Amino acid sequence: MKKHTHRSHSADVHHSLSRQSQPLDIIIAGGGINGAGIAAEAVSRGLTVGLYDAQDFAGATSSASSKLIHGGLRYLEYGELRLVKEALAERETLLTKAAHLIKPMRFRLPYLPHLRPKWQIKAGLFLYDHLAKRCVLKPSQLVSITAQEGLRPDIESAFEYSDCWVDDARLVICNIKQAHHQGAEVRNYCQITHAQRVNDLWKVTLHDERTNQEWIRFCRVLINATGPWAERFIEQYTPEKSPQTMRLVKGSHVIVPKLYNGDHAYILQHTDQRVVFVIPYLNRFSMIGTTDIAFDGDPYSVEADHNEIEYLLSVCNHYFQTKLETPHVIDHFSGVRPLFGDSDAAAQAISRDYELTLQHQGDQAPLMSVFGGKLTTYRKLAAKAVDSLAPFFPDLSPTNSQHSIFTGSINLDVPDLTCKLTKRYPSLTPYTINRLIEQYGQEVWAVMNDFCETESPIIPGFYRCELEYLIQSEWALKLDDVIKRRTKLCYDSEPQSHAEITKWLS
Template identity: 45%
Template sequence: MIETDLLIVGGGVNGCGIARDAAGRGLKVLLVEQDDLAGHTSSASTKLIHGGLRYLEYYEFRLVREALIEREKLLHIAPHIIWPLRFVMPMPPTGRPGWMIRLGLFLYDHLGGRGSLPGSQGVSLKGPLGAGIKAEIAKGFAYSDCWVQDSRLVALNALDARERGADIRTRTRFAGATRDAQGWTATIADDDGEQQVCARAIVNAAGPWVDHVVGAARGAHPERPPRLVKGSHIIVPRLFDGDHAYILQNPDKRIVFAIPYERDFTLIGTTDVAWHDDPAAPAISAEETAYLCESVSRYFAKAVRPEDVVHSYAGVRPLFDDGSASASAVTRDYVLKLGEEEGPQILSVFGGKITTYRRLAEHALEKLAPFLPAMGEAWTDRVALPGGDIGDFGAFLSGVRRRWPFLSERTSWRLARAYGSRIDRVLGDAASLAELGEDLGGGLHAREVDYLVREEWARTAEDILWRRSKLLLHVPPGTERRLEHYLRRTRETRSS
């Protein structure tokens, strides 16, 4: 029997964020995830740390304010995987009126207090900020938000949680639980069989499966199912020069982003489509692809066609059902639901944005505090995530290039961004590429793979090439097969 204060179900950004916070306050924590960390919704985002400019139209002022405050805090604690990004909003003749945009941006600049990012301004699109945009669209606005490596954010929260004492188990399923006066007795299962867990409280951060966990926990409070909304993205060859992104208004009043992605590509998204099928296997539809292509083609001189798409992904958001008629209008704010009875509790998490995951974790522990042992104060806004104690990234990157000069410019940038100050744990004292071990393609070597398996729960080629990195977009044919062979070979060596 495993005994713990807090059993967390779900290894997405909310579950891992709560695990980190709780472990750092002195609680005994066990987190179980049925697949890989960030295996579903948390790796299928638009990869922004932002206030959510469009949410102002739905009067979500509290959500936007909290997100803007969090944007500044996250930029401070994770500057290796989060960095500023300037957004340009072209003004077409039929879009929202200029006065409305100016008012919205004024609120956006000031709701969270002035931080380190530049404020908004009107801009001409006749120069670099209009790269690729149709000539007849001459003016626009620019404002600031941030970019994030979303799945790495999840992995780093899990890593910090483990280093503070949490037990993080991937490929481990929550099979059910029963409640008595002392706590919850839960069953978890992995490839080696079932285990029993005695927990004072359960956090249900299972994302699209939140209602399944409630159903499997006998004695849990009943909850209506979440509103499942699928968001899809496409990736195309780079559409424009420059480090800025575009936010594009559509005739249906939705917005679509076009964002520089992995140097060679442009990320376009997202859609909002009601989802009623298996949340484990969402895929973009032909209609969504056409919608995203049409959205950017209204603005760019060179039309984007479905055949230009080199990759796509889709994720299912478990939003709280607030009764809104359209998927786009459903609140993105998070809702934390505790049972109404006394005694051991299960807290279910609905909705939320990657930007507000850290504050969500604080709120979750505030709600659970009466049912848990005494814990320490909130702390996660002041302590860097693993690798985040780098200071200025430009200076840090220069130091990386001096220490490991044999790395290509692209590989040194990727590794510095992914691992920050922990890059030496990956590269160590290597003095040449040969000392990094087998070259698996695209700048990926055996030493990095071994680190990801040993320290970051990676087990498959997909874990490494898509979630721990985005190398899948860059590696030569055959890399995935070679990597799977390497992983299988090393597993056999370790078990022999």
């Protein structure tokens, strides 16, 4: 089997330094889902691209979501029909595009008549089923609740509908790998510290944390996809003023032992008109979220507070017979959503839609900023962003991202791949093989290329070859890059293995 190769970071830096005099078409600040999606879209349409993130790719909001590809059932109550329709259509597109990362999931909404009337729920689900074409996902239905569900005895029925689950951080990495393989220059831990217009170009100053070097890149268009930092990026690093005022909202989740059997999720209505998801997580946990709390701190240091944790547990306890308390919480995480819109509206009522702005005068190099957005609509957002650059790039190719498939999902046949991996690597457990396929799909062969049957794992099921792959091919630099974002092995690892991984990384 051909050995997987990937240019080292130092070689990457040397190569980019040697061609600094060659302006890129676009430079993207921010390696979350929107920046990654725009990079993949732009390079596939013939543009030269540089993508830089001050921390790790998916290091903030894009790895702290509810991990859903969904239309947003509750957005219907706020009249967001266009957004819901677009998101529903994208579910089907992304199911094919990233089949190894995205899985159909059934959601159950327990019926409590004093919260929302039955006719309202039925009407909402009818729209949810029919606003966009649906080929793969099953329609909604009313189901009976049995005692085995673990819900309160008085809950006898639930409305069931389809959405999808996704590993959010790996979806970001897939887009970045696709962009890089097609020629994009990508770098994490590399911050844009200043941007100024020079004639018809942007002169962008970057500081690389890995090498402690400062260097310059020029580009024709600068794209601000920094998410919660979008307003701050414009005001602090460019000569422009922000056209939007952002509202930052904290969303927190908790991880607890598995609450019930089954692969379905629950969407729980609360008396404050919010909904809380309970989602199967990593086969042995339940993930509960999310909250909507105004936030004005540093998004990198956001954490769930005691009140949020108690709120999420109390909503679950209102529905389930198993009563959760704080000691049951295995882990918690928070992300900051960058929203814009009515400054007086409640957080849950603010639109999850997005806006793309272009700032320039005459022949000036334009600054594009991405405000808002959600995981499900990232590809559509990226296509619209690049479409809007057509006046600056008349030779721009048409989009094909709706039909392109990530390498890991091309011709993916999970049972067949499982059988082949089991035969090739008999020492791997079924759990490990399933994890590898869910994370890498067809790329698992490159991951395991140098696997040695006799070596001891660093973490159960995690070997040196996979760690080297993450370093060389997925830009892993720090411990959390490996065990929290590229994998979810933080729940299987011990301090001794952390020390060994850190040694390899250094």
